[in-house]
Amino acid sequence: MTATIEPEVGKGRLRKEDERLITGRTRWTDNLTLPGLVHLAVLRSTVAHAKIVSIDTSAAKEMPGVLAVFTGDDLDPEGKIGMPCAWPITPDMKSPRRPVLAQGTVNFAGEGVAVVVARSAGEAEDALAEIDVEYEDLPVVLGLENALAEDAPLVHEDLGTNRNALWVFDSGEAGSGGNVEQAIADAEVVVKRRFRQQRLVPAFMEPRACVVDPTAAQLTMWSATQIPHILKTMSALTLGLPEHKIRVIAPDVGGGFGGKIAVLPEEIMCLLIAQKLGKPVKWTESRSETMVAAHHGRDQIQDLTIAAKRDGTVTGLKVELLADMGAYLGLVGPGVPILGAFMFNAIYKIPAYHFACTNVFTNTTLTDAYRGAGRPEATFAIERMMDELAAELGMDPMELREKNWIKHDEFPYTTVSTLTYDSGNYEAATQKAMELFGYEALRQEQRERRERNDPVQLGIGISTFTEMCGLAPSRVLGSLDYGAGGWEHAAIRMLPTGKVEVITGASAHGQGHETAWSQIVADQLGVPFEDVEVLHGDTQSSHKGLDTYGSRSLAVGGIAVVKATEKVIEKARKVAAHMMECSEDDLEFSGGKFTVKGTDRSTGIGDIALAVFAAHDLPEGVEPTLDSEAVYDPENFSFPHGTHLCATEVDTETGRVRIRSYVCVDDVGKVVNPIIVEGQMHGGLAQGIAQALYEEAVYDESGTLTSGTFADYLLPSAADLPSFTTDRTETPSTTNPLGVKGVGEAGTIASTPAVVNAVVDAVRQFGVNDIEMPLSPMRVWQAIRTGEKAAGGPGAEAGGGLGSIDPAHGGAQ
Amino acid sequence: MRITVTVDGTSYTDDVEPRTLLVHYLRERLGKVGTVVGCDTSNCGACTVHLDGHSVKSCSVLAVQAHGSEVTTIEGLARDGQLHPVQQAFHDNHALQCGFCTPGMIMQSIDLLSDNPDPDEHAVREGLEGNLCRCTGYQNIVKAVRDAAHHMRPGAGPEAERVTGADTGSRTASSVGGGGE
Ligand code: FES
Ligand code: FES
Numbered sequence: 001m002t003a004t005i006e007p008e009v010g011k012g013r014l015r016k017e018d019e020r021l022i023t024g025r026t027r028w029t030d031n032l033t034l035p036g037l038v039h040l041a042v043l044r045s046t047v048a049h050a051k052i053v054s055i056d057t058s059a060a061k062e063m064p065g066v067l068a069v070f071t072g073d074d075l076d077p078e079g080k081i082g083m084p085c086a087w088p089i090t091p092d093m094k095s096p097r098r099p100v101l102a103q104g105t106v107n108f109a110g111e112g113v114a115v116v117v118a119r120s121a122g123e124a125e126d127a128l129a130e131i132d133v134e135y136e137d138l139p140v141v142l143g144l145e146n147a148l149a150e151d152a153p154l155v156h157e158d159l160g161t162n163r164n165a166l167w168v169f170d171s172g173e174a175g176s177g178g179n180v181e182q183a184i185a186d187a188e189v190v191v192k193r194r195f196r197q198q199r200l201v202p203a204f205m206e207p208r209a210c211v212v213d214p215t216a217a218q219l220t221m222w223s224a225t226q227i228p229h230i231l232k233t234m235s236a237l238t239l240g241l242p243e244h245k246i247r248v249i250a251p252d253v254g255g256g257f258g259g260k261i262a263v264l265p266e267e268i269m270c271l272l273i274a275q276k277l278g279k280p281v282k283w284t285e286s287r288s289e290t291m292v293a294a295h296h297g298r299d300q301i302q303d304l305t306i307a308a309k310r311d312g313t314v315t316g317l318k319v320e321l322l323a324d325m326g327a328y329l330g331l332v333g334p335g336v337p338i339l340g341a342f343m344f345n346a347i348y349k350i351p352a353y354h355f356a357c358t359n360v361f362t363n364t365t366l367t368d369a370y371r372g373a374g375r376p377e378a379t380f381a382i383e384r385m386m387d388e389l390a391a392e393l394g395m396d397p398m399e400l401r402e403k404n405w406i407k408h409d410e411f412p413y414t415t416v417s418t419l420t421y422d423s424g425n426y427e428a429a430t431q432k433a434m435e436l437f438g439y440e441a442l443r444q445e446q447r448e449r450r451e452r453n454d455p456v457q458l459g460i461g462i463s464t465f466t467e468m469c470g471l472a473p474s475r476v477l478g479s480l481d482y483g484a485g486g487w488e489h490a491a492i493r494m495l496p497t498g499k500v501e502v503i504t505g506a507s508a509h510g511q512g513h514e515t516a517w518s519q520i521v522a523d524q525l526g527v528p529f530e531d532v533e534v535l536h537g538d539t540q541s542s543h544k545g546l547d548t549y550g551s552r553s554l555a556v557g558g559i560a561v562v563k564a565t566e567k568v569i570e571k572a573r574k575v576a577a578h579m580m581e582c583s584e585d586d587l588e589f590s591g592g593k594f595t596v597k598g599t600d601r602s603t604g605i606g607d608i609a610l611a612v613f614a615a616h617d618l619p620e621g622v623e624p625t626l627d628s629e630a631v632y633d634p635e636n637f638s639f640p641h642g643t644h645l646c647a648t649e650v651d652t653e654t655g656r657v658r659i660r661s662y663v664c665v666d667d668v669g670k671v672v673n674p675i676i677v678e679g680q681m682h683g684g685l686a687q688g689i690a691q692a693l694y695e696e697a698v699y700d701e702s703g704t705l706t707s708g709t710f711a712d713y714l715l716p717s718a719a720d721l722p723s724f725t726t727d728r729t730e731t732p733s734t735t736n737p738l739g740v741k742g743v744g745e746a747g748t749i750a751s752t753p754a755v756v757n758a759v760v761d762a763v764r765q766f767g768v769n770d771i772e773m774p775l776s777p778m779r780v781w782q783a784i785r786t787g788e789k790a791a792g793g794p795g796a797e798a799g800g801g802l803g804s805i806d807p808a809h810g811g812a813q
Numbered sequence: 814m815r816i817t818v819t820v821d822g823t824s825y826t827d828d829v830e831p832r833t834l835l836v837h838y839l840r841e842r843l844g845k846v847g848t849v850v851g852c853d854t855s856n857c858g859a860c861t862v863h864l865d866g867h868s869v870k871s872c873s874v875l876a877v878q879a880h881g882s883e884v885t886t887i888e889g890l891a892r893d894g895q896l897h898p899v900q901q902a903f904h905d906n907h908a909l910q911c912g913f914c915t916p917g918m919i920m921q922s923i924d925l926l927s928d929n930p931d932p933d934e935h936a937v938r939e940g941l942e943g944n945l946c947r948c949t950g951y952q953n954i955v956k957a958v959r960d961a962a963h964h965m966r967p968g969a970g971p972e973a974e975r976v977t978g979a980d981t982g983s984r985t986a987s988s989v990g991g992g993g994e
Contacts, residue, residue, distance in 0.1 A: 014904055014905065014907065015904070015907065017912070018903070018904040018909060018912070019904070020912075021909055021911075021912030021915050022887075022896070022900045022903050022904055022909065022912070022915060022919065023847070023887065023888065023890075023891055023896070023900065024845075024846075024847015024848065024886065024887035024888040024916050025847065025888075026846075026847065026912060028846070028849060028913070030846075030849075030850075031840075031846035122830075122837075203947055204911075204913075204947060205851050205857065205859060205911065205913040205914050205945065205946065205947050205948070206849070206851070206911070206913045207850075207851065252911075252912070253911065254849075254911045254912070254913030255910070255911040255913060255947050255948055257947070286853045287851065287852035287853050287854065287857070288853055288854075509911055510910035510911025510912065510948050511910065512910070675907045676907070678907075678953075679907050679910060679948075679949060679953060682949055682950035682951075682952045682953065683910060683947070683948045683949050683950045684950075685950055686949075686950030686951065687947075687950075709852070709853070709854045709856070710852045710854055710856035710857055710945065711854045711856055715945050715947070717938075717941070717942045717943070717944070717945060717951075718937070718938040718939075718941045718942060718944075718946075718951040718954065718955060719938045719939050719941075719942040721938075721950060721951055721952075723934065723952055723955070724950070724952060747950075
């Protein structure tokens with residue numbers, strides 16, 4: 001007799017996490033206080049490039065409450081400590097040492113120069129003003145092409161170049177496709193474009209913070225990080241500390257979006273100073289510090305050449321990138337644009353492909369992962385390019401895509417960039433999206449508005465995207481020279497009372513792992529959802545893991561959980577057979593019970609857990625535990641895909657853009673929790689749309705970040721975004737037992753080109769074929785008037801973008 | 814300076830530096846760490862609390878300005894284990910992910926509903942303009958606020974936020990609950 005229980009996976013469970021978050025009972029790192037806690041404040045360089053002539057800390061040391069002031073030389077007299085970069089993309093990549101605090105020179109405005117330790121945060125802050133730093137200006141290197149110019153000054157004199165690395169993939173050489181130069185030479189149509197991926201700020205809402213307690217047996221660090229496990233190992237390696245003497249805890253973390261994948265100089269500083277003083281220390285940054293000191297994202301110049309036949313068949317794609325690393329290399333910074341190498345060919349069958357990326361140093365904040373990391377950039381460029389090619393050929397842009405995409409019966413499909421897409425159905429997602437959107441009716445309205453010269457023109461933007469998720473198969477990371485693997489760990493503890501503790505190496509910071517993992521385990525073990533507790537983010541309880549980024553948690557970490565439960569069931573099966581005096585082969589497990597086939601005799605997993613705990617009568621040679629762990633290394637990436645359609649109204653008299661409707665149909669494989677999936681889509685869309693319309697980190701000619709606060713950096717508010725229509729198709733991944741693919745980055749990756757394509761489509765009849773992001777009213781207006789795509793200044797001046805959605809309440813007041 | 818402030822129903826008397834911000838007083842002196850700091854330019858709204866029944870960004874108010882007043886934070890909303898309808902609606906509508914903006918969003922939403930008990934989507938979006946969320950894209954927040962409005966119709970919701978003390982613009986349960994219309 002098997003009770004039919006409704007499966008948990010697929011259910012829209014409300015989140016377990018919420019209770020503490022909606023009542024203010026949250027544990028942010030900055031909430032923490034310890035006996036004798038002292039506070040750090042970091043003095044940051046106001047100049048982008050200079051020699052440090054002298055630092056006088058004597059007056060600061062006399063300030064009330066101040067315990068100590070340290071410079072880089074004080075903390076690291078031999079100049080040996082360098083912040084780690086785990087992704088040397090080529091053997092000859094140039095890696096400057098990034099000190100804990102600047103030593104000798106400062107290389108970007110915002111770099112730490114000295115640190116004050118005081119009894120209160122306020123006193124530490126006050127004392128910063130008393131530190132006297134004398135700088136001798138060096139020429140500031142800004143802009144990718146400037147940095148590569150023949151006679152350009154150098155960011156790092158000792159490297160002899162501003163070129164960090166050149167990474168190349170060529171399908172002709174790899175044997176995965178033809179020669180792109182040949183394809184271009186033979187092409188009936190060639191379209192070339194240059195796109196600019198502006199620099200963005202990840203802008204997680206919780207500023208970064210770190211507490212280190214040196215008074216316990218292990219040196220304990222709490223940090224607002226996405227990567228507690230990596231941070232632990234990297235801290236040990238960076239400082240030569242014994243790894244078993246370090247414990248890292250990521251408590252509640254207020255968002256990350258890639259921005260908290262880092263090993264911070266401030267974290268290393270906290271470790272050094274806590275040990276030096278023998279006291280617990282805390283560092284919490286202000287938002288203004290986050291803006292200049294936390295890594296930025298994107299910042300590329302993309303040159304694309306696409307070759308095609310007149311009938312629209314794409315015959316070749318050549319991609320040449322320049323990617324701004326900033327002044328130093330982040331933890332995975334150099335590899336971010338390289339992730340894009342596998343995504344420019346997107347969902348299309350492209351016979352010849354060449355990709356070359358030059359990473360470049362400039363005197364700016366370093367860049368590293370930001371939601372999508374390399375894949376949004378690639379998707380943007382290819383989806384913009386498909387629209388440009390369609391315009392050149394006079395074809396409907398959807399028809400062009402359809403002509404070139406991989407058909408649903410062609411999976412598994414190995415692409416020109418050597419990835420094997422396991423599954424997908426672009427036709428199904430597209431058809432559903434077109435219906436929800438009312439594609440034909442909107443095209444009709446567009447024609448009418450054009451004919452009557454309506455001051456408000458309508459544009460339709462398409463983005464049919466895929467992405468590689470579930471970072472990553474360790475062997476692939478190895479072949480890309482990444483410094484670690486891509487597996488994930490999980491463990492199950494079966495408690496004597498039948499409750500279950502699940503330990504995961506994926507470290508959530510808002511995604512909802514506690515809820516989703518509980519659903520998975522409830523199904524696997526047949527226990528109630530409420531009886532499962534998920535533990536994560538503390539290297540003491542969750543001792544092994546590679547953390548959360550790259551939409552990997554479910555597709556890798558979730559599968560590790562499944563594998564661990566399978567081991568629990570196998571252990572329990574032996575005991576159940578013993579308890580019921582039958583052969584293991586006669587047992588079937590379902591709904592939390594082992595039943596002897598063909599009878600109604602059964603034993604529940606909770607009873608077995610109790611029997612194992614008592615251990616009075618176990619079969620010969622069986623250890624008294626059901627607890628199990630598993631480490632899962634995926635054999636392939638997963639490939640979510642979707643069709644995003646955006647309709648924009650562009651006021652040709654003011655340049656104002658209004659998103660009239662946004663429809664997306666995503667295929668993220670099997671869904672564990674549809675509510676969480678939808679939430680991830682919404683948030684992702686908001687960030688992608690924000691790149692298209694609002695956000696840009698802008699530097700002035702002296703290297704000062706002029707959009708360095710939330711008053712200047714245009715993070716959209718509720719009033720600046722539309723409601724989205726989201727829907728799904730479900731083509732299970734065939735490479736993991738849950739059939740899941742990952743959803744964390746999809747919305748961000750897909751939406752930016754959909755919006756920009758829509759705006760360009762609205763004004764193409766004025767001779768416009770590109771407008772640089774963000775598409776501020778000024779830029780759009782200027783493009784319509786002059787065809788100048790980057791016109792109207794940086795576009796991030798206060799009020800330049802906000803309010804585009806809603807004319808009645810526009811502008812940043 | 815010596816101040817007396819009632820926070821979440823408890824009266825506190827403390828000596829504070831004149832420059833101390835209300836948010837720092839709440840977090841550091843009173844341990845009310847449910848209220849958080851997300852920026853230093855009064856743009857994010859993460860620090861929003863109620864001062865005598867009206868929402869304020871507690872990073873833009875000095876502790877001394879709260880002298881003699883009643884402050885309600887996110888920690889003071891639930892009554893006898895019963896969530897405030899807006900808290901409940903945020904949970905029910907998945908209106909939070911990392912939850913960092915959530916205390917401020919909830920406090921601002923309650924204020925919005927006291928001014929307009931039945932806001933349409935546009936009014937909610939406008940009313941929350943000063944509160945930034947990086948996770949949710951706002952769609953479910955808007956949904957939650959409208960859902961809460963629905964549940965807070967007279968007689969539908971539990972007694973909302975308690976405001977003791979006399980006048981100074983203090984609101985009653987009925988005005989929060991939509992009865993003031
Ligand atoms: S902390 Fe951002 S508005 Fe108060
Ligand atoms: S839920 Fe993370 S900022 Fe709003």
